[in-house]
Amino acid sequence: MKLWKRTVNVRVGLLYLLPSIILFGLFVFYPMAKTIYLSFFLTNQNGLPVYFNGLENYTFIFSSDEFRNSMKATLLFVVYTVPVSVLIALIMAILANEKLKGVGFYRTIFSSTMGISVAASAVVWLFLFHPSVGAFNNILKTVDLPAVQWLLDPDWALLSVSLTTIWMNIGFNFLVILGGLQNIDESLYESATIDGAGYFTKLRRITIPLLSPTLFFIITISLINAFQSFGQIDILTKGGPIQSTNLVVYSIYKEAFVNYQFGTASAQAIVLFGVVLIVTILQFKFGERKVHYQ
Amino acid sequence: MKMPLSQKILFYILLTVFAVLVFFPVAYAFLISFMTPQEVLMGNILPRSFSFGNYEQAFERLPLLKYLFNSFVVSTVVMAGQVLVCAMAAYVFVFLPFRGSNLIFFLFISTMMIPWEATMIPNFLLIQGFGWTNTYMALTLPFFASAFGTFLLRQHFLTIPYELYEAAQIGGVGKLKFFWKVVLPMSKTSVITLGAYSFLTTWNMYLWPLLTTTNDTVRTVQIGIRQLQSNESATDWGVVMAGVMIIILPTLILLFLGQKQLQKGLTQGAIK
Amino acid sequence: MERVKLENVKKSYDKQTEVLRDINVEIEPGEFFVLVGPSGCGKSTMLRVIAGLEEISAGSLIFGEEIVNDIHPSKRGITMVFQNYALYPHMTVAENIGFGLQVKKLGKQLRKEKIEEVAAMLGLSDYLSRKPRQLSGGQRQRVALARAIVNEQPICLMDEPLSNLDAKLRAHMRSELRRLQKKLGFTMIYVTHDQVEAMTMGDRMMILDKGIAQQIGSPMDIYNYPENTFVATFIGSPPMNLKKAIVQAGAPAIRLSSTITLSVEAELLEKLPDSVIFGIRPEHLVQPVEGSKIYKAPVVNVALLGNETLISLDLDGEEWICKWGGQWHYKVGQSLEFSINEEEVCLFDPETEKIIQKGMKG
Numbered sequence: 001m002k003l004w005k006r007t008v009n010v011r012v013g014l015l016y017l018l019p020s021i022i023l024f025g026l027f028v029f030y031p032m033a034k035t036i037y038l039s040f041f042l043t044n045q046n047g048l049p050v051y052f053n054g055l056e057n058y059t060f061i062f063s064s065d066e067f068r069n070s071m072k073a074t075l076l077f078v079v080y081t082v083p084v085s086v087l088i089a090l091i092m093a094i095l096a097n098e099k100l101k102g103v104g105f106y107r108t109i110f111s112s113t114m115g116i117s118v119a120a121s122a123v124v125w126l127f128l129f130h131p132s133v134g135a136f137n138n139i140l141k142t143v144d145l146p147a148v149q150w151l152l153d154p155d156w157a158l159l160s161v162s163l164t165t166i167w168m169n170i171g172f173n174f175l176v177i178l179g180g181l182q183n184i185d186e187s188l189y190e191s192a193t194i195d196g197a198g199y200f201t202k203l204r205r206i207t208i209p210l211l212s213p214t215l216f217f218i219i220t221i222s223l224i225n226a227f228q229s230f231g232q233i234d235i236l237t238k239g240g241p242i243q244s245t246n247l248v249v250y251s252i253y254k255e256a257f258v259n260y261q262f263g264t265a266s267a268q269a270i271v272l273f274g275v276v277l278i279v280t281i282l283q284f285k286f287g288e289r290k291v292h293y294q
Numbered sequence: 295m296k297m298p299l300s301q302k303i304l305f306y307i308l309l310t311v312f313a314v315l316v317f318f319p320v321a322y323a324f325l326i327s328f329m330t331p332q333e334v335l336m337g338n339i340l341p342r343s344f345s346f347g348n349y350e351q352a353f354e355r356l357p358l359l360k361y362l363f364n365s366f367v368v369s370t371v372v373m374a375g376q377v378l379v380c381a382m383a384a385y386v387f388v389f390l391p392f393r394g395s396n397l398i399f400f401l402f403i404s405t406m407m408i409p410w411e412a413t414m415i416p417n418f419l420l421i422q423g424f425g426w427t428n429t430y431m432a433l434t435l436p437f438f439a440s441a442f443g444t445f446l447l448r449q450h451f452l453t454i455p456y457e458l459y460e461a462a463q464i465g466g467v468g469k470l471k472f473f474w475k476v477v478l479p480m481s482k483t484s485v486i487t488l489g490a491y492s493f494l495t496t497w498n499m500y501l502w503p504l505l506t507t508t509n510d511t512v513r514t515v516q517i518g519i520r521q522l523q524s525n526e527s528a529t530d531w532g533v534v535m536a537g538v539m540i541i542i543l544p545t546l547i548l549l550f551l552g553q554k555q556l557q558k559g560l561t562q563g564a565i566k
Numbered sequence: 567m568e569r570v571k572l573e574n575v576k577k578s579y580d581k582q583t584e585v586l587r588d589i590n591v592e593i594e595p596g597e598f599f600v601l602v603g604p605s606g607c608g609k610s611t612m613l614r615v616i617a618g619l620e621e622i623s624a625g626s627l628i629f630g631e632e633i634v635n636d637i638h639p640s641k642r643g644i645t646m647v648f649q650n651y652a653l654y655p656h657m658t659v660a661e662n663i664g665f666g667l668q669v670k671k672l673g674k675q676l677r678k679e680k681i682e683e684v685a686a687m688l689g690l691s692d693y694l695s696r697k698p699r700q701l702s703g704g705q706r707q708r709v710a711l712a713r714a715i716v717n718e719q720p721i722c723l724m725d726e727p728l729s730n731l732d733a734k735l736r737a738h739m740r741s742e743l744r745r746l747q748k749k750l751g752f753t754m755i756y757v758t759h760d761q762v763e764a765m766t767m768g769d770r771m772m773i774l775d776k777g778i779a780q781q782i783g784s785p786m787d788i789y790n791y792p793e794n795t796f797v798a799t800f801i802g803s804p805p806m807n808l809k810k811a812i813v814q815a816g817a818p819a820i821r822l823s824s825t826i827t828l829s830v831e832a833e834l835l836e837k838l839p840d841s842v843i844f845g846i847r848p849e850h851l852v853q854p855v856e857g858s859k860i861y862k863a864p865v866v867n868v869a870l871l872g873n874e875t876l877i878s879l880d881l882d883g884e885e886w887i888c889k890w891g892g893q894w895h896y897k898v899g900q901s902l903e904f905s906i907n908e909e910e911v912c913l914f915d916p917e918t919e920k921i922i923q924k925g926m927k928g
Contacts, residue, residue, distance in 0.1 A: 012469055013390040017398060020383040023439035028405045031416035038415065047419045092312050098297075098305055108550055109313045112320065115549030117498035119516040120538045123523045124323045127531055135322055138337045170316060171549075175556060187652035190619050195666035195717070196640030199301075205665070209656040228409050231500035235520060249411045249501075256415050257505065266415055273412040280407050 032273075038266035047262045057267035067268065069243055070251040073158060077247055078226040080162035081169065086219055088166070089173030094207070096174075097181040107178065114171030118231030125164040126151075126236055151237050154244040161245050164232050169225070173218050180214025181207070220283045227276055248272050320542075327535035334531045348536035352522065355533065357510055358540060361518040364430075366544075368514060369496040371434045376492045377485055380443035385473050387444075388451040389459050399448075406441045411501070418505050432506040433514070437496065443488050450484035451477060483555065490552040497545050515541040568630035568643070568720060569595055570616065570753065575625035577611055577777075585611045587777045588625070595720070598747055598754045600768030602761060604800070608777040609757045613723050616755060617646050629721075646723040649730070651710035653698040659685075659709050660694040666717045684716045687746075704735045715746070721753045728763065740767055761801050765789070773797050795843060795919040798912060804848050804876065807886040810916060811844040820844065820913075823882040826861045828906065828926065837922055838913065845912035848876070851888035855905045862903055865896045877902060 014021075039057055041049035061067040096107050113121070128135045129150035137147040150160040184207065192202050208215075230249045233239060239246035239254065246254075248268065256265035297305075326334060327348055328341035352358055387399050417436065426432040454477060462472045478485065500516050507513040522537045549556070570593040577586040585608045593599045601609040614620040616627065618639035626633050634642055645666075653662050660681050667677045685691045688708045698706055707727065714722050727743075728736045744767050747754045758764055764771045765785040773780040773788065773796075781793045785801075792798035792806070799805040812821045818835045821827045822844055830838070854860045866885060867878035875894040879886045879902060888904060896902060908926040915922050 007392075009390045010392040013386040013392050013395060016382040016386045016390070017395075019379045020402065020439045020444065021398070023379065023436070024402060024405055026420070027417060027436040027439070028408060028413060031413035031420065032408055034416035034419075035413055047415070088312075092316075095305060095309050095312065100297075100302065100305060100309075103309070106309045106313055108553060109317050111549065111553055112546065113316065115494065115545040116320065116542045117516055117545065118500050119498075119519050120542045121319075123519055123534060123538050124319050126523065127323070127326065127535070128319060130531075133334050133337060133531070141337075167316070167319065175553070185650065185652065187648045187650060188654060190617075191646065191648060191652040191713075192665070192669070193619070194617060194639045194644060194646050195669050197665075197669045201669060206654065210654075224409065228411050230411070231516075234500075234504075235523065252411065252414075253501070257418075262415055262419075269412040269415060272409060276409045276412075277407055 035266045035269050035273075038262055039270050041263045043260075043262040045260050047260075049263070053263075057264045061264055061267050061271070066243065066246070067251065070246045070248055071271075073244060073246055074227065074248045076158060077162055077165075077229065077245075078223060080159065081165045081226050082219065082222045084162075085166040085169040085173055086177075086215065086222060089170050089177050089218075090211075090215070092170070092174050093177035093181055094203070096178060110174045111171045111178075113168055114175060116168070116171075118168065119235060121168045122164060122232040122235035125160075125167070125232075129160055129236070152241055154241045157237050157241055157244050161232055161236055164236065165226070165229060168232070169222060173222065176218050176221075177211070177214055180211050183214075184210050216283070220280065223279050223283070224276055227272065227279070248275075323535045323538055326531055327539050329532045331530050331532065348530075348532040349540065351530075351533045352537040352540065355525070356518055356522055356537070358515070358518060358537065360510060361513055361515040362540070362544075364512050365497055365514040365516070365541075368430060368433045368512070369493045371430065372437045372496040373489045373493045375434060375438035376440050376443050377489050379438045380440055380488065381447050381478060381481075381485065382473075383439075383444045384447035384451050385477055387448050388454075389456075389472075389477070390469065399444075402439075402441050402444055404441075406445075414501070414505065421506055426506070428507055428509055428511050430512055433499075433503060433512060436502075437492075440492070443492065446488055447481065447484055450481045454480055486552070487555055490548060490556055494545055494548060568753075569593065569628075570721065570755070571628040572612075572616075573626045573628065575612075575615065575627060576623045577608070577615055577620065578623045585777050586615070589777075589779055591772055591779065591782055593753060593755060595753055596751050598744065598756065598767060598769045600764040600771035601755065601757045601774060602759065602764035602768075602771055602800075603774035603780075605759055607774040609759075609774050610725055612774070613646075613725050613755060613757045617644055617723050618642055642721075643719045644721045644723055645714040645717045645719045647710045647714050647725065647727045649726045651698075651706050651727075651730075653706060653709055653713075655698055658695050658697055659690060659701070662698065662709055663690075663694075663712045663716050666713065680716055684712045687715070688712050703731055704739070707731060707739065711743075711746075715750065719752070721755065722747075724754065724756045726758055727756075729758075729760075736763075743767065761803070765801065773800060775800075791921070791924060792845075792912065793921055795845070795914050798845050798914075802847060804887045804889070806845045806847050806912070807851070808843055808845050808914075809881060809884055809886070810841060812841050813838045823863075825863065826881065828859075828908070828911075831927065834923060834926065839915065839917075839922075841916050842922065843914040843916050843919065845914060846906060847910060848887045848889035850907035850910040851879075851886065851904050852907055853890060853905070854903045858905045858908075860903050860905055862901050865898055865900045865902050867898065868894070868896050870894075879904075 038047075038049060040052060040054060041057075042051040042053055044050050092110050096103055096110055127133075131137060131147060131149055131152065134150070136150060140147055148156055151157050188206055188210075189202055192206060197205065228249055229247055230253065233245055233247055233250045234253075237245040239250050249272065252265050252268045252272065255261050255268060259265075325339065325341055328344050329338065329348075330342075333341060383402065387395060421427060421432045421436075424431075458476060459472065462476065467475070497514075498516065499514070503514045503517050504520075507517060519534075519537050519541055523534050572589050572591050575586055575589040576584065578584045589612065601612055603609050611620060615622055618634070618637065622635055627635055629642060654665065657665065663681045663684060664677050667680060672680075681694070682691065685694055688711060690705070690708055690712060693701060693705060693709075698709065701709065707730070710727065714724075728739050731739060740763060756767065768785055770782065770784050771788065772782045775796050781788055781797045783791075788797060789801055792801065795808060799808065809822060813819075813830070813835070814821055814827075815835065817827070818830045818832060819827045820830055820838075820842065863879040863881055863886070865877055866880045869876040869878075870893055872893070873891070875890050875892065877888045877890065877894065877896060879888065888902075911924070911926050912921055913923040914920065
C-alpha cells in the first residue's frame with residue numbers, strides 16, 4: 001500500500017507521458033535505429049534488407065561523385081542562405097523596432113513570408129525565374145542586359161534556389177529577432193542616450209551584444225533548416241541542371257523513392273544526421289560561452 | 295525622445311524599400327492571377343481586368359476544394375493532437391516529477407537533433423506496413439509528439455507557482471482536474487502559440503504528404519499546387535497563380551491575426 | 567552651476583490625457599530637490615521631461631538662461647539613475663561605469679583613473695571585473711550611482727533609486743546619498759513615492775498629485791503648513807486627522823462632533839465659511855493639560871509601539887488617532903480624556919480643500 005502511494009507520481013506521470021513515449025518511439029527512435037540498420041544492407045524493392053554488406057554503402061556513397069557533389073552543393077547552399085537571411089532579417093527587425101507610426105504595417109509585411117508555404121513560394125519564384133515571361137528577365141530586358149537562364153544554367157541555379165530560400169526564411173527570422181529586440185530593456189537605451197551614445201554606438205555596444213542569444217538561436221535553426229531543404233528543389237530544379245542543386249535531402253529522396261536503393265539512401269540519411277548533430281553540438285559548444293551573460 | 299525629421303524619413307524610406315522587396319513576389323503573383331496567357335506573355339504588370347476567371351478555372355482543373363478540406367482537417371487534427379500530447383508531457387515534467395523524469399525529458403529534447411528527413415525511409419515503410427497510405431492517419435499521427443512543443447509548454451508551466459498545485463492537492467482537486475482547470479487555462483498564450491505554429495507548419499508540409507498520398511482522397515493543397523504547376527505551367531500561369539493565392543490565404547490570415555502572439559511565444563521558448 | 571527652471575510646463579500623451587498640468591518651479595544649484603507623490607501623479611514623467619527623454623507639450627524648460635526644450639539629453643549636463651538601475655548586463659562593473667566616458671572619447675588611462683576613484687568612493691573596488699548579475703541588489707545600486715557620479719555632470723536625476731532595496735539598506739543608502747550629494751555639490755532631482763524618504767532627504771520638495779504641483783517648500787514647512795488636505799494627509803504618518811465641522815456663528819464655536827465643540831474668537835469667525843474641514847496631527851491630540859479644555863471620546867483601538875502609543879478614537883463614526891509618547895494601556899470602549907493643541911489646528915475650506923487658517927487664534 002505504502003509503495004503504491006509513494007509511486008503515485010511515477011504511475012500518473014508515466015500515464016501522461018505514454019502518448020509521447022509511444023509516438024517518439026514509433027516515429028523517431030525506431031525509425032532512427034532502422035535507418036542505421038538499413039544503412040548496412042542492400043535492400044529489395046519493398047525496402048526489405050536482403051544482403052548485409054557492412055560499410056560498403058558508406059564507402060560507396062563517399063566515393064561516388066554524385067554524393068560528393070551533393071554534399072558540396074548543400075554546403076554552398078548553407079553558406080549562401082544562412083548568413084544573408086539572418087543579416088537581412090536583423091536589419092529589418094532593427095528598423096521595424098523603432099517607435100514610428102504605422103510600423104505595425106511594416107512588421108506584418110516583413111513577417112508575411114512565414115505564412116507562405118514552401119510549395120507556394122517555389123511556384124511563385126518559378127514564375128519570376130521563367131526564362132521568357134518571368135519578371136527578372138523582363139527587368140533585365142528593360143535595362144538592356146542579356147537574359148539569364150536562372151534555373152537552367154548550372155552556374156546560376158544554386159544561387160537562384162538560394163535566393164528563393166532566403167526570401168522564404170526572412171519572415172520567420174524577422175519575427176524571432178524582433179521578439180529578441182523587444183526583450184531588451186528600454187531604459188538601457190535611455191541611459192546610453194543621456195551618456196551621449198549615438199545610434200550606431202547603441203547598436204554596436206548594446207543591441208547586438210544583448211541580442212546575441214536570439215541570433216545564436218536563429219542561426220542554429222537556420223543552419224538545420226538549410227540542411228533539410230527539399231520543397232523548393234523539387235519544384236524549382238528537381239536537383240538539376242547537371243545535379244548542381246541536388247541537395248542532400250533531395251538526393252536521399254531520389255535514391256530511396258525513385259531508385260529504390262533504400263540501403264544507400266539510409267547511409268546518406270545517416271550522414272545528414274551526423275552533420276546536423278555536429279552543427280548543433282558545435283553551435284552549443286562555441287555559442288554557449290559567447291552569449292550567456294544572464 | 296524626439297527623432298529628427300531627417301532620420302524619420304530615412305527610416306520610412308528603408309522600411310518601404312524592404313517592404314517592397316519582400317512583398318513584391320506575392321503582389322506580382324496576385325496581379326498575374328488575373329491575367330490571361332496573352333497578357334502574361336506580353337510581360338504586362340497590371341491585368342486588364344480583375345475578373346475571377348482564373349480562380350474558377352483553378353477550381354475546375356483540380357479538386358482544390360477537396361485539397362483545401364484535406365489540408366484543413368490534417369492541420370486542425372495535428373494542432374489539437376500536438377497541443378494535447380505535448381501539454382500532458384510538459385505537465386508531468388513540471389508538476390509530477392519522478393526519479394528519471396529528467397532523463398525522459400532529455401530524451402525527448404534530443405529528438406530535436408534528429409532531422410525528420412533522416413528517418414523518413416523507415417517511417418514511410420512503417421506507414422505502408424500499417425496500410426495507412428492515403429489516410430489521414432499517416433498525415434497526422436506521427437506529428438502529435440513534438441519536442442519543441444513540449445519544451446515550449448514546459449517553459450510556460452514553470453512560471454505557474456508550484457504553490458497553486460500544492461493548494462489544489464490540499465483542497466482535494468485531482469491531478470487531471472488541475473491539469474484541465476488550472477494549468478491549461480493559465481497557459482493560454484503558449485497553447486495558442488503552439489497551436490498556431492503547428493497549424494502553420496502542418497499546412498505547409500510538403501515532403502511527407504508527397505510520399506504518403508498517391509491519389510486525391512487525402513492529398514493536401516501543397517501537393518495540389520505542385521500538380522497544378524506541372525500540368526499548366528507551359529500554358530497558363532494565371533491559373534497557377536490563382537491556385538497559389540487560394541492556398542496561401544488561410545495561413546496568411548492566421549499569421550496576421552496571431553503575429554504578436556507567435557512572435558512573443560517563439561522568442562520566449564527560444565531564449566529561456 | 568545652473569538653475570533648473572520649469573515654466574508652465576505641460577505634458578500630454580495623444581493630446582488627451584494630461585500627465586503634467588502647468589508646472590512652475592525653480593530648483594537652485596546644489597539643492598537636493600525631491601519630487602514626491604502617489605503612483606501615477608506624474609513625478610517620473612516630470613523627471614523624464616527634465617532629462618529630455620520625453621518631449622514637453624507646452625511651456626519651457628530652462629537650464630541657467632538657456633531654454634533647453636529641444637536640446638539633446640546628452641547636451642543638458644545631466645546624469646540619471648533609473649529605478650531598475652539600467653545596468654548593461656553584458657558589461658563588467660568597470661565597463662558599466664566607464665561607458666559614458668568612453669562614449670565621450672576620454673583617454674583610456676584617464677578613464678581608468680576616474681573609474682577607480684569613483685569605485686573607491688563607493689566601495690566597489692573589489693568588484694570592478696564582475697558582471698551585474700554577480701552583484702547583490704545594494705552593490706548594483708552603487709554601480710548605478712557610480713555611473714552617474716563618474717560623468718561629473720552638474721545635475722543628477724534619480725527615479726526611485728532605492729525602491730528595490732530592503733528596508734535596512736534603504737535607510738543606510740538614504741544618508742549615504744545625501745552625504746555624497748553634499749560632498750560633490752551637484753544638484754539632485756530625486757523622485758520617490760515614499761514620504762519618509764522625501765522628508766529626510768530633501769532640502770526642498772514638491773508634492774505632485776494628478777499632474778498638479780500641490781505644494782513646494784522645505785519638508786518642515788510642508789509638514790507644518792500644508793496648503794491643502796491632500797498634502798496634509800500625504801505627508802506625515804499616521805496622517806493628519808480630518809473631520810468636517812460646523813461653524814456656529816452664535817456661540818461662536820466650531821462643532822466637531824456631538825461631544826466636542828471648540829470656541830472661536832470673533833476675529834477668526836469672520837474668515838470662516840459655514841463649515842470647515844478641521845485638521846489636527848495625531849501628536850497634537852495631547853494628554854489633558856491643566857488650564858486648557860479637556861475633551862472625551864471612546865477608544866476603539868490601541869496600538870502599542872513600545873516608545874509610543876497610537877490610540878484610535880471614535881468621533882461620531884469617524885476614526886481619529888492620537889500619538890502619545892510612552893506606553894498607554896487603555897481598553898477598547900473606555901473613554902479617553904485629551905486636549906487639543908489649538909496652535910496646530912488646520913482649518914480647510916470644504917469646497918476647495920485649501921487651507922484657511924493655521925491655529926485657532928485670529
